[in-house]
Amino acid sequence: AQSVTQLGSHVSVSEGALVLLRCNYSSSVPPYLFWYVQYPNQGLQLLLKYTSAATLVKGINGFEAEFKKSETSFHLTKPSAHMSDAAEYFCAVRLGGSQGNLIFGKGTKLSVKP
Amino acid sequence: SQTIHQWPATLVQPVGSPLSLECTVEGTSNPNLYWYRQAAGRGLQLLFYSVGIGQISSEVPQNLSASRPQDRQFILSSKKLLLSDSGFYLCAWRGHRQYNSGNTIYFGEGSWLTVV
Numbered sequence: 450a451q452s453v454t455q456l457g458s459h460v461s462v463s464e465g466a467l468v469l470l471r472c473n474y475s476s477s478v479p480p481y482l483f484w485y486v487q488y489p490n491q492g493l494q495l496l497l498k499y500t501s502a503a504t505l506v507k508g509i510n511g512f513e514a515e516f517k518k519s520e521t522s523f524h525l526t527k528p529s530a531h532m533s534d535a536a537e538y539f540c541a542v543r544l545g546g547s548q549g550n551l552i553f554g555k556g557t558k559l560s561v562k563p
Numbered sequence: 564s565q566t567i568h569q570w571p572a573t574l575v576q577p578v579g580s581p582l583s584l585e586c587t588v589e590g591t592s593n594p595n596l597y598w599y600r601q602a603a604g605r606g607l608q609l610l611f612y613s614v615g616i617g618q619i620s621s622e623v624p625q626n627l628s629a630s631r632p633q634d635r636q637f638i639l640s641s642k643k644l645l646l647s648d649s650g651f652y653l654c655a656w657r658g659h660r661q662y663n664s665g666n667t668i669y670f671g672e673g674s675w676l677t678v679v
Contacts, residue, residue: 483667492653549595555606
């Protein structure tokens with residue numbers, strides 16, 4: 450069965466500091482992996498996705514993530530945090546089959562201090 | 564381009580009252596459609612998905628039901644709401660595999676439901 454674990458429900462960084470949000474997955478088949486961002490009272494917006502092409506994936510707003518099969522990880526990073534990055538971030542793995550549902554991690558809320 | 568609309572954005576309903584949340588997708592055909600619920604501190608839970616008109620699969624037993632009367636319309640309903648139905652409901656869609664959008668699920672803006 451596929452699953453996703455996000456380490457740390459809350460991460461706080463200073464503006465300009467490195468952002469690192471951790472995600473580990475479990476999948477019996479090559480996974481499709483996603484990071485979504487959710488701003489307060491809004492839906493989920495796709496940040497980036499891994500679909501078995503390049504292992505380093507660049508997304509919107511300066512975020513990137515690296516797929517590491519040996520570590521079953523897909524951590525999200527950004528070199529320099531902005532105040533506008535404060536949001537909740539969800540890692541997800543897509544199930545196969547016709548339905549193609551997403552299995553989400555529980556989310557990590559990112560706070561950015563001035 | 565494809566867009567997804569979901570309404571109402573906010574809803575306050577008494578216990579025992581009915582519910583209808585609507586979702587429509589534009590700019591695509593025969594999408595897979597999904598309803599997720601996000602309850603406080605519990606992440607995102609898939610409630611229903613649909614691969615075509617009239618085809619609904621339920622992921623969890625609950626007080627809710629879903630219908631897909633048209634290709635790009637997905638409705639979440641309840642005959643009698645419970646307090647535990649409160650949460651943030653998200654509609655989502657996925658295109659076909661042969662298109663670039665086929666691997667990705669896109670979400671609507673969500674509907675806040677408070678049952679009082």
